[in-house]
Amino acid sequence: MKLNQPTVGPIVGHTSTDLVRIFLRGSQEREGDGFRRCFAILRWRPAGGSWSKPLFNKLTLNFDFTGVLVPQGLTPATRYEYQACWFFAETELESLPAIDEKTFEWPTPDDGLYDSFSTSPANDLAPRRYAVGSCRYLLRLFEQTLFDDRGDKLFRSILEKRKTEPVDGLMMIGDQIYADDLNFIAPDTTILQYLERYRSVFSQPYIRKLMANVPTYMILDDHEIEDNWPKGAKRKSATTLFTNAMYAYQIYQCSHSPLLNVTPDGRLDGIPRRYWYSFSDGCADWFVMDSRTERVIAPDDPSRHQMISQTQMKALLDWLDDQSARVKLVVTSVPIFPDMAAENDDKWGGFQAQRQTILEHIRTKGIRKVVFVSGDVHCSFAGRLELKNDSSFAVHFVVSSSFYWPTAHMQEHxxxxxxxxxxxxxxxxxxxxxxxxxxxxxxxxxxxxxTDLVVRYYDRKGSALEKKKITF
Known part of the structure; x- marks a missing residue:
């Protein structure tokens, strides 16, 4: 039975000490009034060891013929090789494990033999390394893709740099797609348009190779829906457009996150009820905020503005105060500080009451080693938030943007x-x-x-821009 390379992916998603989530897309082929039965298959092994028995999942139209497979019972701090493929078969999912494994024709070295991932260390003080960024633009107009090479070159640079400076994870903090090309000329509005957008963006060669070999975490910002969402949302946008955008987001970004439970046979269970999540990796604790879809805009009473729900706020404050000795990295797609010199309404400066709640919680509880990680603003910098009359207080921030943006970038002023x-x-x-x-x-x-955080910035071609060591 011929096994085919994924049409999108594979993507190595959330990876812990003993499991990994691997996403892939198969293909669709008409058969009468429906489609042929399509299945995902995955096998893995410790590098150079023996292959596992395969895992299977059915790929259906409901999820754009994508699926996530979850190997479990892995060994911490271990490099694994894996092969993720798909095939057509006239059978049921439950019948597949009984098929003789020799029936499957796995890819050969000429096809691209395997990808790999590494599990997290069991030591919760182990140092970790991440590539971080946001805002990767790929213009698609009239079913065409433009700026292809420039939009993918940065990911080639990360791949090249991994040879001498390994990374343990990739954090993509918003605007993984730009569904609203040029804001108004040809925005995506239908489910099929959003799905095709993701297929195009995630199938380019270098980002595809990077995500196939490095645990990848994502959270959305506005351009996964429309510019400055929900500020200018009309009634139709708040129903049809938002529903379509989030359906595609759940499939291509949310599915391989830590959000959903995993069944004993290595598949996901349930549907997401929220989009923020947290996870631990060595000495790093991550809280990835949803700072876009829970917003409440109250034009007549700014004090009622809400960036995040009260449920998310409580979860964040409890997480900050968990008494761990690990570094706390808080992802928010839009910068929490500094304020903008002019317009603040799309950033945390427009939601001052909730920002004050977070800062006062950190200050009064004496919480240390907090770093806010953001994107969005099409420039990058790192800094420290200080308190004028309290030298013991310090919160740090890192802004990283953009992976690729074809027009003017923001400046210091x-x-x-x-x-x-x-x-x-x-x-x-x-x-x-x-x-x-x-x-x-x-x-x-x-x-x-x-004890510290070293921030290094690299340009799109991989040249070093700056290094800053922050001591906690």
Whole structure:
């Protein structure tokens, strides 16, 4: 039985000490009024060891012929090789494990023999390394793709850099797609358009190779839906467009996150009820916020503005105060600080009450080693938030954007560095810039240890831009 390479993926998703989530897309082929039965198959082995028995999953039209398979019972801090494929078969899912394994024709070296991943270490103080960024633009107009090479080159740079500077994870913090090409000329509105957008973006060769070999985590921002969502949303957008956008998001970004439960036979169980999540990896604890879909905009009463729900807020505050000795990395797709020099309504500066709640919780509880990681603004920098009358307080921030943006980038003068954050009286929280503002396409490499964070910025071609060590 011929096994085929995925049409999208594979994507190595959430990876822990003993399991990994692997996403792939098969293909569709008409058969009468429906489609042929399509299945995913996956096998894995410790590098150079013996292959496991395969896992199977059925791939259906409901999920754009995608699926996630979850090997379990793995060994911590171990490199595994794997093969993820798909095939057509006139059988039932339950019957597949009984098929003689010799029936399956696995890819050969000429086809691309296997990809690999590494499980997390059991040591919860082990240093970890991540590539971080956001905002990867790929223009698609009239069923065409433009700017292909430039949009994928940065991921080639990360792949090349891995040979000498390994990464343990890839954190993509918003605008993985731009569904609203040029904002108004040809925005995606239908389910099929959103799905095709993801297929195009995630199938380019370098990002595909990177995600097939590095645990990848994602969270959305506005362009997965439409620009500045939900500020300008009309009634139709709030129903049809949002529903279509989030359906595609659940399939291509949410499915391989830590959100859903895993069944004993290695498949996902249930549907997502929220989009924020948390996970631990060595010395790093991550809380990945949904700072887009839970917003409440109250034009007549800004005090009622809400960036995140009360449920998410409680989960975040409890997570911050869990008394762990690990570094706490909080992902929010839009910067929480500094304030913008002019318009703040799309950033945390427009949701000052909730920002104040988070900061006061960190201050009064004496929580250390907190780093906010953001994207969105098409430039990159790192800094520290200080309190004027309390030298013991420090919260750090890293902004990394954009992976690729074809027009003008933001500049240093557009941020209120050195000024007190709006809405933080009587405390005076001041954001201090620790690096240059890098206004060309780039990504950040975060080297996290229990005592410090090293931030390195690299441009799209892989050249080093700046290095900053932050001591906790």
């Amino acid at each position: 557009q941020f209120a560095f050195g000024s007190a954050l709006q809405g933080t009286a009587p405390q005076q929280y001041v954001s201090k810039r620790l690096t240059q503002v890098h206004s060309d396409d780039n990504y950040a490499r975060l080297e996290v240890s229990p």
